Amino acid sequence: MNHYLAEQEFQQVMQEHTEYLLRLAYLYVKDWSAGEDIVQDVFLKFYQVSNQFEERSSLKTYLTRMTINKCKDYLKSWHYRKQVLTNSFSNRTRKTPNRFIEQDEKLELADAVMQLSLKYREVIIHYYFEELSVLEIAQILSISDNTVKTRLRKARALLREQLKHNQWEVLLSE
């Protein structure tokens, strides 16, 4: 294959998918710096096997799964756990550049989603934020569609408990 063409295609893939993968990684690991590192790793890995994919419809799924796996590896790492421990007990708020952006409008629902444990947060992210179907979520997370439905139900219940205002009504219709 023409090396220039392959390089062009790779750049195009990055253009199309970087922002989407960045948002996804951030919602998983809640840290921009870690999220950027993860997406970088995903593209570097993809660069090594970029000739493997012909069908663009499966590429997004492939990149998404790779990103999710790397996010989960990061969340299991000692580096991340140490941060959690430090933040739990620090008397002074440690300034990090990776705090959530504080907006003027209330983002209570978003805050509640981010407080969920990963198992429930990720199904909410894929269902509401990525607007994927239950079957698509099941495929990406390599779990059964029944498990996805169960986790969605549980996640909505947890969100209802956390939210004080009536924003939970948006979930009633589901």
Place this chain on the structure above:
Amino acid sequence: MNEIKSQLNAKVGDTSERASRVQQQVNIKKIQQPLVKKGYLGYYATIVAFIGVLVLCINLIPSINDEVGQLTGPEPTETTPPPLEEVDTAVEKKGEYYGLLKQYFFPDETEAVFLGGFENGGVKTHTFWLSDDYVQQVVSNDGGTVERVYRLNGNQIELVYQEMIDGSERTQWSIEELNKLPMLEVLLKAPFEIGDEYGNWTVIETSGQVTTTYGSMSNVLVVENKTDDVRMRKYFVQGFGEVKWEATYLNEESGDYEVASNTDLVGIYSLSDEAANIDYDQTAMIMETVEFDTICFNGRLVVDMSLNVEFVNGCTTDTEKIQSVIKILDSLPIKVSSQEEDGQRVTAIQQTDNYQIYLGNSVSYEDLEYQITIYEDGIFQYQPKGMARLGNITSKPFVEQYNEVKRLLDEMAE
């Protein structure tokens, strides 16, 4: 757009600048890494296939000559094909010493516990008999965990697999996979005679004696690996297996070999019913029930390359914070350390991050009951209050105490 998406979008904000940065970094780093593309793989695959065909042709030539010879020779006699079950086996028929050799492994599904080992942290060997001819052992110490598979083949024991498996489960082997494993080295070969050599190991004793923490044993097979001024010995006992290994070095002044490390058997337990086989040291401490309502935290963090230190500390009765602590503790391997290592880590505190979590009965450091120290490398060690109570820190009661503390933390969080 649904409300969740709308709010998450607002929370995430504009990512265009971050995306540009990521792409920039990828373009820089991709130049530095080796590229293995499918096209190149195809190229290499072609070359390998060509070489394979060449080798095959070379091997065929003598066969062709043989056929010609046979054509001119006497009529070939009919041969009986081997039974199907023997086609793929790597094991010869059981040798006459099979019954003896199998006694040099611990029974199936047992845990053999040893004192000593890497940094005196103790060793555990889990044994699984995968079949009559294959034994799997998972050996773990503070340095890591290794999986080994041995094959009883004829009159010898062969090591056929050895890999580090830190953090992973042991391999679930099929017989076909086991039969394909190549022999790495011979562990033992019967009949045993002084002077027999297995690689770098030489049999120096076939009916010796050895003393271990477990007890004194006779009829011991001893093998030795001697190089320059280092001498290593392994002691094998029938009905057990490897019960002791030691490394000694030559003290040039005295001319004697001095012990550098010594690992010996403490006990053997069934993996299916480990609790029933616990054999406490007679000097074991009795776990006192401690109630607490406070967690205090003390951390020294190195914040930059100049080794400037930041202190973070505080006390809390906040159950949410306690729950986050529990989650982290659950993920860390408990490390029962020797007093020597504890001393080394205390010195290391000056340069590395460490966290100490105190469980107390008031929101202060005054009434501290337990100290859990977590180090930069993710290993934490557990000590009850007061160094004088450490005693033999490798003994099981301290592990049991840690489990009790964790249970109390769980209760407190609830």
